[in-house]
Amino acid sequence: MEVVVEEKSSWKKKLINWRDEHVNDKQFTLFLAFFVGFFASVAAFLLHWLIREIQLLLTAGFSYTSANWLYLVFPVIGIFLTSVFVRRIVRDNISHGITRILYAMSSKQSRLKKHNCWSSLIASAITIGFGGSVGAEAPIVLTGSAIGSALGQFFKMDSKRLMLLVGCGAAGAIAGIFKAPIAGLVFTLEVLMVDLTMASLLPILTASVTATCFTYLFVGSDSLFSFHLDDAWNVERVPACILLGLFCGLISWYFIRMTNICEDMFSRMKDKPYAKLLVGGLMLSSLIFFFPSLYGEGYSALNILLNGKTEADWNVILYNSMFYGHGDMLVFYIALVLMTKVFATSATNGGGGCGGTFAPSLFIGGFGGFLFSRIWNMNQIGVYIPEKNFTLLGMGGVMAGVMHAPLTGIFLIAEITGGYQLLIPLIIVAVSSVITISIFEPHSIYAMRLAREGKLITHHTDHSVLTLMSLSSVIERDYLSVNPEMPMGQLVHVISQSHTNFIPVLDEAGTLLGEVDITNIRHVIFRTELYQKFQVSQVMSQVKETVGVNDPMEDAMRKFEATNAEFLPVVDVENRLVGYISRTRIYSMYRTMVADLSAE
Numbered sequence: 309m310e311v312v313v314e315e316k317s318s319w320k321k322k323l324i325n326w327r328d329e330h331v332n333d334k335q336f337t338l339f340l341a342f343f344v345g346f347f348a349s350v351a352a353f354l355l356h357w358l359i360r361e362i363q364l365l366l367t368a369g370f371s372y373t374s375a376n377w378l379y380l381v382f383p384v385i386g387i388f389l390t391s392v393f394v395r396r397i398v399r400d401n402i403s404h405g406i407t408r409i410l411y412a413m414s415s416k417q418s419r420l421k422k423h424n425c426w427s428s429l430i431a432s433a434i435t436i437g438f439g440g441s442v443g444a445e446a447p448i449v450l451t452g453s454a455i456g457s458a459l460g461q462f463f464k465m466d467s468k469r470l471m472l473l474v475g476c477g478a479a480g481a482i483a484g485i486f487k488a489p490i491a492g493l494v495f496t497l498e499v500l501m502v503d504l505t506m507a508s509l510l511p512i513l514t515a516s517v518t519a520t521c522f523t524y525l526f527v528g529s530d531s532l533f534s535f536h537l538d539d540a541w542n543v544e545r546v547p548a549c550i551l552l553g554l555f556c557g558l559i560s561w562y563f564i565r566m567t568n569i570c571e572d573m574f575s576r577m578k579d580k581p582y583a584k585l586l587v588g589g590l591m592l593s594s595l596i597f598f599f600p601s602l603y604g605e606g607y608s609a610l611n612i613l614l615n616g617k618t619e620a621d622w623n624v625i626l627y628n629s630m631f632y633g634h635g636d637m638l639v640f641y642i643a644l645v646l647m648t649k650v651f652a653t654s655a656t657n658g659g660g661g662c663g664g665t666f667a668p669s670l671f672i673g674g675f676g677g678f679l680f681s682r683i684w685n686m687n688q689i690g691v692y693i694p695e696k697n698f699t700l701l702g703m704g705g706v707m708a709g710v711m712h713a714p715l716t717g718i719f720l721i722a723e724i725t726g727g728y729q730l731l732i733p734l735i736i737v738a739v740s741s742v743i744t745i746s747i748f749e750p751h752s753i754y755a756m757r758l759a760r761e762g763k764l765i766t767h768h769t770d771h772s773v774l775t776l777m778s779l780s781s782v783i784e785r786d787y788l789s790v791n792p793e794m795p796m797g798q799l800v801h802v803i804s805q806s807h808t809n810f811i812p813v814l815d816e817a818g819t820l821l822g823e824v825d826i827t828n829i830r831h832v833i834f835r836t837e838l839y840q841k842f843q844v845s846q847v848m849s850q851v852k853e854t855v856g857v858n859d860p861m862e863d864a865m866r867k868f869e870a871t872n873a874e875f876l877p878v879v880d881v882e883n884r885l886v887g888y889i890s891r892t893r894i895y896s897m898y899r900t901m902v903a904d905l906s907a908e
Contacts, residue, residue, distance in 0.1 A: 324464055334507065337469055340459050341476045341511035345518030348452035348480030352519070353526045355429050355444050355451075356485075362437025363604060376628060379439070379597040383656070384589035386438020390431050391581060391660030398427045403657055405450030405664055406754040409474060409500065412457070418470040419461060424454035431662035441592060441602045441652035445485055446664020452481030456515075472508055475500055476515035484519035486532060488723035491716060492516035498713035499754060532607055535614050535725035539694040541733050548693050549733045552680050553705055553740020559646070559676045560709025560745045563669065564753050566650045574658030581660065588659015595652045599645050600628040602652045606671040609645075613678045613699045614725070622695075639682055646675045665753055669710040670703045677702020700725060701737045708738035709745040712752040717741075779861055782894055783878050785887040789814045792821060792845035799824065799844055808888075812877060813848045818884040820877055822848040854879045857886050864889060 327336060370376045394402060400421065402408070405428055412420045428447035436444055456477030460470040475496040483492030493512050577584045596602050601609040609625055616622040623635040631641050653668045681698035684690070700721060708717030717738045722728050788802050789812045802811060803826055811824040829847050852871045855864045855878045867876060868891050878886045 327463065333465070333469060336463070337465075337472060337511050338514055340456075340463070340465075340473060341514040342518050344452065344456045344459060344473060344476045345480035345483070345515035346522055347455045348448070348477055348515065349484035349519040349522040349526065351429055351451045351455070352448050352481060352484040352523065355433055355448055358433035359437045359444060359604070362433065363439075366438065367603075370628060376600070377597075379600060379603065380593040383439040383441075383592045383596055383603075384585070386435050386440050387589050387592070387656065387659045387661045388585055389438070390435045390440075390662050391585060393431055393434065394427075394660070394662065395581065398423055398431070400427070402428045402431060402447075402450070402662060404754075405446035406478075406499065406666075409450060409453045409478065410754060412453075413471055413474060413500065417467040418457055418474045420450075420454040420457040420474070422454070422458055424450055425458055426451070428662060432664075435656060435661035435663050436604050439592075439596055439603045440656040440661040440663055441596065441604070441606070441649065441668070442656045442661065442663020443605055443665065443667025443670075444663065445482070445666035447662060448485055449478045449481040449664075449666075452477035452479075452484075452519075456480075472511055475508065476511050479512045480515035480519035482720075483516035484523045486720060486724045487520050487523055488720055489513070489516035489520045491720035491723050492519070494715040494719055495713065498716050499711055499752065531724055533611060533614055533725050535696070535700060537697070537729050538617070539697060541697070541730055544691045545693055545733065546736065548681075548684065548690065548698075549701065549736040550740050552677060552698060552701055553737040554744050555680050556673060556676060556702055556705030556737060556741040557709050557744020557747075559672060559706050560669075560741060561748045563650050563665075563672060563706070563710055564745075564749055567654055567665065567753065570651065570654030570658060574654070585659050588655040588661070591655035592652055592659065595648050595655070598630065599641070599648060601625060601645050602649060605667040606649075607667070610671060610674045610699070610703070613674055614696050616696065639679065639686070642675055642679050642682070646672055646679060649675075665710065666707075669707045673703040673706030674699045675702070676706060697730060697733075700730065701733055704734050705737040705741040709741040710753050712742060712745070712749075714738040714742045779855070779857070779859065779864060779878070779889070782889050782897065783857075783887040784890060784893075787812060787888060789885070790824065790844050791815065792843065792848065794844045795840055796842040796844075796847070797840060799847075808875065810875065812885055813844055814885055820851065820854065820879055820883055820885045822850050823877070824848050851877055854883075855889060856881070861894075865894070868894070 331339070366378075366382055367376075370378070394400075400423065402424065408424075409420070412418055428450050432442070432444055432447035436442060453474045454477065456473035456475070457470060460473040465473065478500055479492035479496040481492070482495045483489045493509075493516050496512055574584055574588065577587070612622065612625045616624075619635055619638075622638060626632050626634065626638065626641060629641075631637055649668055649672050653663075653665060656663060677698040677700065678695050680702065681693045681695045684693055685695070704717040704721035706717075707720065708714040711717070714735075715738075718731070718734045721734055722731055787808070788806045790799055790802055792813055792815070794802075799811070803824075806826075809826045811826070812820060813822045813824060815821055824844060824847055828849065852873055853867045853876055855867060855876050857878055857880050864876065867873075874891050875888045876891075877888055880886055
């Protein structure tokens with residue numbers, strides 16, 4: 309066994325050495341970006357194939373003229389199987405895939421765990437195949453990013469290149485799923501906050517185009533959504549587009565807020581997996597039973613709205629439900645599905661399933677756009693607006709609002725439907741939606757959790773550098789301490805061995821009580837007759853400021869500026885001293901990282 313390990317290590321070392329000698333970092337990053345795009349497209353193909361096969365196996369014999377009782381069973385089984393797989397095999401949290409990528413980029417030097425290359429793919433296939441009302445996109449984005457991270461770590465790439473390869477994986481995943489290379493690029497720039505430079509543009513485009521091309525080879529030219537423009541846009545519909553954008557922004561706000569409320573409810577049951585399964589499973593299966601459109605990703609229901617022209621076409625969406633044959637209740641059904649989708653999605657993930665909010669935002673947007681246009685036309689408000697066009701515009705509007713990513717919403721919808729003729733109304737709706745949601749929520753659904761903890765990377769270079777800097781890496785733990793009862797004579801002995809101008813004063817538990825500033829006791833330090841008359845408690849002073857061990861670096865820098873101190877103590881949650889951070893060392897690291905991020 310040892311011989312095999314040594315041979316493997318030697319082979320790997322030789323390969324890395326050869327690469328260092330013959331290929332520079334920029335060229336090799338492009339080379340890796342190609343393979344990242346290829347593997348991301350393979351992962352996307354496998355996941356959608358697995359989902360499709362499981363759904364066909366389970367629902368092939370369903371009657372479309374009545375409700376199907378198995379809708380009450382399959383989703384619960386899917387959540388149960390997924391939770392067992394995650395707890396017994398993966399043994400790690402793989403939910404919130406895109407948030408997990410953002411966290412790895414800001415706090416883990418873009419190092420994702422190796423199991424992320426496959427674990428979320430299997431888990432989400434089980435969840436969605438059995439009817440979980442979530443999307444496959446976030447798991448695939450996590451898979452693609454993990455593949456990029458794994459390849460970068462294998463070839464010992466630095467953190468900057470590693471971050472870029474993670475972005476390549478995300479771009480390749482989006483491009484592969486939707487055959488939308490530009491959407492993959494702008495998703496990486498807007499959502500993952502990878503800066504657009506010539507050094508990053510080429511690898512991300514390489515991964516996106518590679519993934520798109522291989523997806524065409526795997527599945528042909530068919531798109532996830534089929535759309536044909538029957539009614540060209542005209543300028544008279546601008547007011548309707550602006551109002552739709554406002555409506556999409558409000559829907560996005562509802563989606564984000566209700567998702568957070570449901571997640572908080574399930575998080576209170578984190579130590580009770582079977583209680584989560586019971587609550588989540590019952591909620592999900594009941595909703596799917598009444599509204600079968602919530603089953604799985606819901607793309608088939610969206611295609612009905614995108615391609616319908618008559619009442620009969622749209623009424624197909626009522627099949628398999630208790631609403632079958634009641635076409636007069638179509639608007640009511642659409643509104644109920646729109647309102648309940650967020651609960652179905654939250655119940656799926658909260659109960660133990662695995663999936664993302666990417667597809668649900670498209671789903672809710674499409675239903676919202678259809679509902680808006682249907683009510684508009686029924687009440688004859690202004691000019692006629694085609695329902696299928698506004699379904700498409702609603703998809704882009706809600707996606708832009710939920711993700712705070714207008715370009716992603718615009719180009720994704722335009723690319724996956726070939727609807728570039730609707731580019732102007734897409735822009736109007738997406739911008740109006742983002743402006744509206746920004747009033748209520750400053751961050752996207754993916755970024756808001758990290759933003760609360762100060763761990764979100766942005767396009768602001770200064771802020772990004774402070775986010776990427778690790779407080780634990782700059783803590784100096786080599787210090788001498790004293791207790792408050794120590795005589796002055798022993799304190800002088802400790803001072804003679806210290807390399808700093810201060811000595812921390814700790815109690816027996818290590819709690820920081822204060823510090824002795826050597827410059828403030830020079831008038832007594834050489835008077836030997838006082839050595840037995842004074843104790844440390846009489847000459848120590850209060851600490852100006854402390855830094856919590858979990859505080860973001862931005863807070864530490866702010867405290868240095870406020871106190872003008874050269875060193876600040878770092879304490880844990882119980883005020884026990886962990887070590888000290890140096891102003892000089894932090895500023896030196898900061899300047900180095902700014903230069904590194906700014907370099908092409």
